[in-house]
Amino acid sequence: MAAVNADNHGLRLVTRYVVLTLIAIIFIFPLIFMMVSSLKPDLQLLRDTSSVRAFLPVGDISLNNYTAAFSRAPVGLFVFNSVLVTGATVVLSLFLCSMAAFSFVFLNWQGRDLLLSVIIATLIVPFETIAIPLLLLVSKLPWIGFDGLSFGWLNSYRVQIIPWIADGLTVFLFVQFFKDLPRELIEASRVEGATWWQIYRRVVMPLSGPVLATAAILKFLVMYNQYLWPLIVVQEETYRPVLVGLQYFFQLNTAWGEIMAYLTVITLPVLAFYLVLQRAFIASIASTGVKG
Amino acid sequence: MASKLTTSNRAGWGFALPGFGLITLFIVVPFFFAFFLSLTNQRLISPNPTEFVGLDNYSNLLSIRVLSIEPVVNDAGDIVRDADGNPEYPRVRDFTRNNPDYPQYDGMREWFRWHSGETAKVVVATDVVFWKSLRNTLMFVLVVAPVQGTLALGLALLINQRLRGINIYRAIYFMPVVVSIVVVSLLWRFLYAEEGLLNNILGALSFGMFEGRDWLGDPDTALGAIEAMSIWQAVGFHMVIWLSGLQTISPTLYEASSIEGASKWQTFRYVTWPGLRNTAILVLIVITMQAFALFAQVDIMTSGGPLDSTTTVVHQTVVRGYGKQDISGASTISVILFLLVLSISLIQRYLTREK
Numbered sequence: 326m327a328a329v330n331a332d333n334h335g336l337r338l339v340t341r342y343v344v345l346t347l348i349a350i351i352f353i354f355p356l357i358f359m360m361v362s363s364l365k366p367d368l369q370l371l372r373d374t375s376s377v378r379a380f381l382p383v384g385d386i387s388l389n390n391y392t393a394a395f396s397r398a399p400v401g402l403f404v405f406n407s408v409l410v411t412g413a414t415v416v417l418s419l420f421l422c423s424m425a426a427f428s429f430v431f432l433n434w435q436g437r438d439l440l441l442s443v444i445i446a447t448l449i450v451p452f453e454t455i456a457i458p459l460l461l462l463v464s465k466l467p468w469i470g471f472d473g474l475s476f477g478w479l480n481s482y483r484v485q486i487i488p489w490i491a492d493g494l495t496v497f498l499f500v501q502f503f504k505d506l507p508r509e510l511i512e513a514s515r516v517e518g519a520t521w522w523q524i525y526r527r528v529v530m531p532l533s534g535p536v537l538a539t540a541a542i543l544k545f546l547v548m549y550n551q552y553l554w555p556l557i558v559v560q561e562e563t564y565r566p567v568l569v570g571l572q573y574f575f576q577l578n579t580a581w582g583e584i585m586a587y588l589t590v591i592t593l594p595v596l597a598f599y600l601v602l603q604r605a606f607i608a609s610i611a612s613t614g615v616k617g
Numbered sequence: 618m619a620s621k622l623t624t625s626n627r628a629g630w631g632f633a634l635p636g637f638g639l640i641t642l643f644i645v646v647p648f649f650f651a652f653f654l655s656l657t658n659q660r661l662i663s664p665n666p667t668e669f670v671g672l673d674n675y676s677n678l679l680s681i682r683v684l685s686i687e688p689v690v691n692d693a694g695d696i697v698r699d700a701d702g703n704p705e706y707p708r709v710r711d712f713t714r715n716n717p718d719y720p721q722y723d724g725m726r727e728w729f730r731w732h733s734g735e736t737a738k739v740v741v742a743t744d745v746v747f748w749k750s751l752r753n754t755l756m757f758v759l760v761v762a763p764v765q766g767t768l769a770l771g772l773a774l775l776i777n778q779r780l781r782g783i784n785i786y787r788a789i790y791f792m793p794v795v796v797s798i799v800v801v802s803l804l805w806r807f808l809y810a811e812e813g814l815l816n817n818i819l820g821a822l823s824f825g826m827f828e829g830r831d832w833l834g835d836p837d838t839a840l841g842a843i844e845a846m847s848i849w850q851a852v853g854f855h856m857v858i859w860l861s862g863l864q865t866i867s868p869t870l871y872e873a874s875s876i877e878g879a880s881k882w883q884t885f886r887y888v889t890w891p892g893l894r895n896t897a898i899l900v901l902i903v904i905t906m907q908a909f910a911l912f913a914q915v916d917i918m919t920s921g922g923p924l925d926s927t928t929t930v931v932h933q934t935v936v937r938g939y940g941k942q943d944i945s946g947a948s949t950i951s952v953i954l955f956l957l958v959l960s961i962s963l964i965q966r967y968l969t970r971e972k
Contacts, residue, residue, distance in 0.1 A: 341780065348772070349789045352853070355804040356796065358814075374807055375817050425636030434629025440637050447644045449962065453910040453931040454955040455647040457938035457947040458654055461661065462647055491639035512622050521628040550797040552913050553931075557939040568799045588800050599795045603788045606795065610854060611861035 363585035390586035403570035410485045411548040417490045426499030447493040480561040502536035539609035567591040654948035661942035674949040681742040749925045750933045758908040765848045769855035777863045791853035802917035805846045809833050836926035862896025898969045930954045
């Protein structure tokens with residue numbers, strides 16, 4: 326009797342793993358196809374898509390597509406642009422949104438509740454519905470640079486960074502986290518004569534590791550994968566991020582091997598980053614759910 | 618309790634203002650700006666001054682009418698029929714182009730028609746492409762929201778078990794979420810190609826019975842193909858949200874139901890599902906909002922075609938606002954999209970309210 330049960334149990338366990346693995350294949354195969362294809366010459370790549378060879382690094386394998394992609398387009402520049410825009414936005418966002426949330430949670434001041442409600446209300450405005458009026462707005466905004474006053478932000482880094490720094494969700498995440506911190510800590514620091522800046526910098530921020538990670542990961546994903554916004558505000562190659570730079574590969578003749586190489590180059594860093602920090606990534610998505 | 622220690626208008630505003638200012642300038646102002654622009658004839662670059670045009674943009678987009686057309690009748694009073702015996706109808710353009718008898722149909726085009734007896738009912742609209750984009754978007758939402766939500770719950774239940782290595786599977790299921798939708802869309806173009814993998818897999822599974830088709834090039838399958846890919850890409854995201862909901866359900870409830878001898882289905886029905894109420898509302902609202910924003914997949918995979926069968930509301934705002942520099946037309950669509958998202962989420966909240 327016990328033996329039968331054990332067998333059953335073993336069989337059920339194997340079935341579970343088989344099911345889990347089949348589903349895993351469904352989720353992973355396009356990425357394997359991408360990486361494998363980036364190593365093949367175009368003719369073979371297209372021929373192989375009709376069989377299981379599409380997923381196997383067989384035949385004429387080389388890194389030629391990578392060399393060709395780098396010489397066709399300024400890949401390094403595009404990656405640099407994306408990293409710069411993403412990095413700057415993440416850092417500034419964490420800083421300004423946490424400051425605002427700090428003020429909403431720990432300070433009493435006139436207008437506080439109204440401002441917070443306005444910020445929460447923006448959560449139901451999808452970016453796509455304001456993209457076009459925002460395009461018109463940024464095309465007219467003033468800017469003071471090295472060469473004096475100028476108007477219009479199109480084709481710049483700032484147009485990709487500044488509008489994305491502050492958003493309702495990031496402020497909201499910090500507000501939720503700060504609410505659970507002990508208020509006595511802040512009041513005690515006030516009694517001891519600490520300034521608000523000191524409390525923010527030396528008391529609250531050092532305790533905020535988890536929410537900083539969450540907010541940084543969410544912002545990172547949004548920023549590195551930007552497409553619609555840079556598509557409409559950046560025409561000049563100098564400022565293009567990785568996904569808009571993709572257009573380069575569709576001009577004249579479409580070289581699929583090079584495209585696969587380019588996609589691999591821009592995707593692998595994110596995947597590596599994700600696999601190293603996958604627990605934090607998944608926790609960050611989950612925390613947007615639990616609190617909502 | 619407002620304590621003296623923590624009351625400071627100067628510090629309060631000082632800390633909140635940079636973030637609040639940016640949100641106001643780049644989210645709140647454009648939001649109201651969209652309403653304003655939708656009442657004008659603003660273009661991105663134009664030599665003419667901007668004029669206030671009232672609700673013209675809305676009526677251009679939304680005007681839709683049903684035109685009843687009687688079959689053509691010959692001198693003897695009989696209906697003229699073609700070779701197949703179907704009645705012949707006058708052309709729609711006879712009614713919609715400069716016909717003084719039918720001013721209400723002027724400038725409209727046919728969207729689709731159906732027959733009621735011998736009478737043809739023709740739906741005509743001033744902006745047929747916009748109506749198609751609206752229909753496509755709603756179809757996308759209606760398919761993706763329930764299917765993605767359910768599949769994500771299924772995956773979450775599957776992943777929420779104690780097995781060695783389960784975290785590896787969770788990480789893999791979530792993987793497409795971190796990859797850009799643009800990259801994913803390009804890869805799936807290969808899957809859907811006429812000589813592509815999907816056709817070959819289906820051909821092999823049906824022992825050659827299935828004849829390959831151009832999934833993205835056929836108006837009947839293009840939207841469905843985009844829906845399937847979109848579900849695949851984001852299902853891991855919602856799996857994680859369901860999973861966090863599952864983990865808030867107290868294990869003692871499961872122990873109790875197992876002591877009572879409840880079946881798996883009973884446990885799900887009476888323990889798991891009631892505990893997931895709030896998560897379900899959240900997942901539904903998030904998926905709906907994401908689905909209404911459908912753009913990148915369409916832009917990369919089909920550019921809205923074939924025959925406008927995959928164009929969406931957001932795709933139309935970009936085509937018009939950026940492509941044709943018609944800022945006011947695009948803003949009007951944006952306002953309509955926002956009102957649509959808002960009313961759908963209000964309806965969802967109403968239907969799922971605490972009774």
